[in-house]
Amino acid sequence: MAGSAFDFVIVGAGSAGCVLAERLTASGRHRVLVLEAGGSDRRFFVQMPLGYGKLFFDPAVNWLYRTEADPGLAGQRDHWPRGKLLGGSSAINAMVYIRGHASDYEDWEAAGNPGWGWDEVLAAYRAIEDNEAGGDAWRGQGGPLFISANRRDLHPLCEVFVDATEAAGIPRNADFNGAEQEGVGSYQLTVKGGRRNSAARAFLRPAMKRENLTVLTHAQATRVVFEGTRAVGVEYRHRGRTHVARAAREVILSGGAINSPQLLMLSGVGPGAALRDLGLPVVVDNANVGAHLSDHQGLNYTYRMRVPTYNDILRPWWGKLAVGMRYLLTGRGPLSLSINHGGGFFRTSPDLPRPNMQLYMQAISTLIPREGERPVLTPDPFPGLSLGLSNCRPTSRGRISLASADPFAHPRIEANALSTEHDIAEMLAAVKFLRRIAACEPLAPLIDEELRPGPAVVTDDDLIADIRARSGTVFHPSCTCRMGPDPATAVVGPDLRVHGVAGLRVCDASAFPSLIGGNTNAPAMMMGWKGAGLILRDTAN
Numbered sequence: 001m002a003g004s005a006f007d008f009v010i011v012g013a014g015s016a017g018c019v020l021a022e023r024l025t026a027s028g029r030h031r032v033l034v035l036e037a038g039g040s041d042r043r044f045f046v047q048m049p050l051g052y053g054k055l056f057f058d059p060a061v062n063w064l065y066r067t068e069a070d071p072g073l074a075g076q077r078d079h080w081p082r083g084k085l086l087g088g089s090s091a092i093n094a095m096v097y098i099r100g101h102a103s104d105y106e107d108w109e110a111a112g113n114p115g116w117g118w119d120e121v122l123a124a125y126r127a128i129e130d131n132e133a134g135g136d137a138w139r140g141q142g143g144p145l146f147i148s149a150n151r152r153d154l155h156p157l158c159e160v161f162v163d164a165t166e167a168a169g170i171p172r173n174a175d176f177n178g179a180e181q182e183g184v185g186s187y188q189l190t191v192k193g194g195r196r197n198s199a200a201r202a203f204l205r206p207a208m209k210r211e212n213l214t215v216l217t218h219a220q221a222t223r224v225v226f227e228g229t230r231a232v233g234v235e236y237r238h239r240g241r242t243h244v245a246r247a248a249r250e251v252i253l254s255g256g257a258i259n260s261p262q263l264l265m266l267s268g269v270g271p272g273a274a275l276r277d278l279g280l281p282v283v284v285d286n287a288n289v290g291a292h293l294s295d296h297q298g299l300n301y302t303y304r305m306r307v308p309t310y311n312d313i314l315r316p317w318w319g320k321l322a323v324g325m326r327y328l329l330t331g332r333g334p335l336s337l338s339i340n341h342g343g344g345f346f347r348t349s350p351d352l353p354r355p356n357m358q359l360y361m362q363a364i365s366t367l368i369p370r371e372g373e374r375p376v377l378t379p380d381p382f383p384g385l386s387l388g389l390s391n392c393r394p395t396s397r398g399r400i401s402l403a404s405a406d407p408f409a410h411p412r413i414e415a416n417a418l419s420t421e422h423d424i425a426e427m428l429a430a431v432k433f434l435r436r437i438a439a440c441e442p443l444a445p446l447i448d449e450e451l452r453p454g455p456a457v458v459t460d461d462d463l464i465a466d467i468r469a470r471s472g473t474v475f476h477p478s479c480t481c482r483m484g485p486d487p488a489t490a491v492v493g494p495d496l497r498v499h500g501v502a503g504l505r506v507c508d509a510s511a512f513p514s515l516i517g518g519n520t521n522a523p524a525m526m527m528g529w530k531g532a533g534l535i536l537r538d539t540a541n
């Protein structure tokens with residue numbers, strides 16, 4: 001590959017990178033190289049939706065990051081999985097498809113980012129989607145990304161949960177991606193025909209048939225190559241050797257919220273003093289690189305149930321055999337779905353203008369952890385239910401910084417979770433509401449007992465201590481190369497170009513101006529879609 005020239009070099013075949021690769025090669029006019037540090041997505045537990053639990057600690061497909069000890073999480077170091085394979089995190093995630101609240105994008109635009117308001121973003125989502133629920137003013141149909149409406153094979157407790165949440169005062173909502181986000185119901189999923197529908201499957205794999213797309217796996221970018229302040233290529237390691245891929249037009253970083261800022265810093269774009277301390281040259285001194293790290297925090301309340309749950313089916317060998325056979329023969333059953341059958345969005349106070357909390361319902365409990373595995377395929381030996389929640393717009397901010405100038409060393413992740421009064425007060429109100437749901441008909445009579453945190457935990461102080469002890473990332477780190485017009489406060493402009501240099505953009509969840517209220521795979525794919533539109537527009541000029 002050394003010496004070959006491409007028009008565009010994309011670093012990272014994740015949610016955004018796969019969409020970019022597809023869009024930039026569609027016309028046949030541009031030669032595109034995608035460098036992906038991980039390997040193929042053609043693995044059984046990647047393809048089988050509930051195989052997700054097996055990928056959580058698997059170094060073959062996962063960067064396996066750990067944060068620094070976090071005071072907000074009672075001093076614990078949180079586990080941060082990120083996908084390291086074709087499809088990136090969309091190939092190891094929980095497949096919930098949520099776009100976020102319309103007002104999130106109005107916030108993006110109001111922060112000085114024309115073109116990223118709700119109307120433009122909605123048009124992109126509608127073009128991307130092929131929603132099983134059909135097209136309407138909100139949903140797209142006929143686009144490259146099939147989205148399951150998730151209406152069959154749901155566990156019966158999902159409906160019970162929806163009824164109880166309704167009784168607690170939250171309206172039913174058949175489509176969180178429709179006119180209203182608030183409400184309770186079942187989640188739409190990136191699942192197609194019983195298989196995970198990652199960004200690789202929906203976008204990259206079809207594009208890989210094109211001659212103008214080259215995808216190199218096990219190729220880790222180590223540095224953006226600059227001539228002066230113009231990015232002209234990418235240095236990468238492949239099969240033990242260092243190569244440089246030249247980009248005649250642009251280099252696009254789509255390595256995700258941890259790796260994109262890391263690669264920028266390794267390349268000399270970042271906080272100048274810190275880079276010099278590590279002996280790195282400084283191309284652009286910008287303290288925003290790696291800063292503004294935003295992430296959703298969540299926790300589960302767990303119940304012992306009086307009725308069967310997936311624990312009873314997924315734990316015993318005969319149950320595993322039965323659901324396994326069903327899956328292999330029909331592509332259906334619990335293995336063909338996300339662990340999160342239901343959920344929704346609610347406000348912790350009626351005075352709030354939009355939902356500030358997200359709910360998750362899992363007809364399974366996993367209190368007894370197994371070494372090296374998120375035990376969704378080996379749950380607790382009793383019927384259990386998990387009700388989870390996570391915040392939508394936390395005010396806590398963390399940081400990614402370089403721990404070393406070695407591109408293969410993990411960067412430092414200071415999550416700084418739950419570090420504001422606001423975030424703790426919100427979580428406290430939310431867990432109280434979760435208990436209200438559990439106390440409502442028809443769910444209450446089916447619950448035997450609350451196992452975590454347990455009935456002894458009642459005072460605000462104890463509830464907060466429990467929140468700190470048991471919360472963790474819900475895997476949505478964002479904003480570490482955030483978009484904004486001013487280099488004093490942002491890393492990329494509204495056109496995703498890195499401030500202060502030429503020929504270089506960042507296009508992934510790191511470029512979000514602010515974290516959206518909801519899961520982040522859909523917005524990352526949308527960023528790839530709109531990013532490609534911007535690149536093609538600028539290329540035509």
Ligand SMILES: Cc1cc2nc3c(=O)[nH]c(=O)nc-3n(C[C@H](O)[C@H](O)[C@H](O)COP(=O)(O)OP(=O)(O)OC[C@H]3O[C@@H](n4cnc5c(N)ncnc54)[C@H](O)[C@@H]3O)c2cc1C
Binds near residue numbers: 093222259
């Ligand atoms: C366990 C888990 C569960 C989740 N559940 C959900 C969910 O249910 N719904 C949802 O919407 N979102 C979910 N998310 C979040 C969502 O998947 C991510 O926000 C989204 O995929 C991020 O997309 P991205 O393009 O920014 O980065 P990624 O998809 O992470 O892609 C980055 C890619 O770049 C590659 N890369 C990085 N550095 C380099 C380098 N130097 N050289 C070459 N390649 C490199 C990586 O290997 C990776 O393939 C989950 C995430 C995880 C980890």
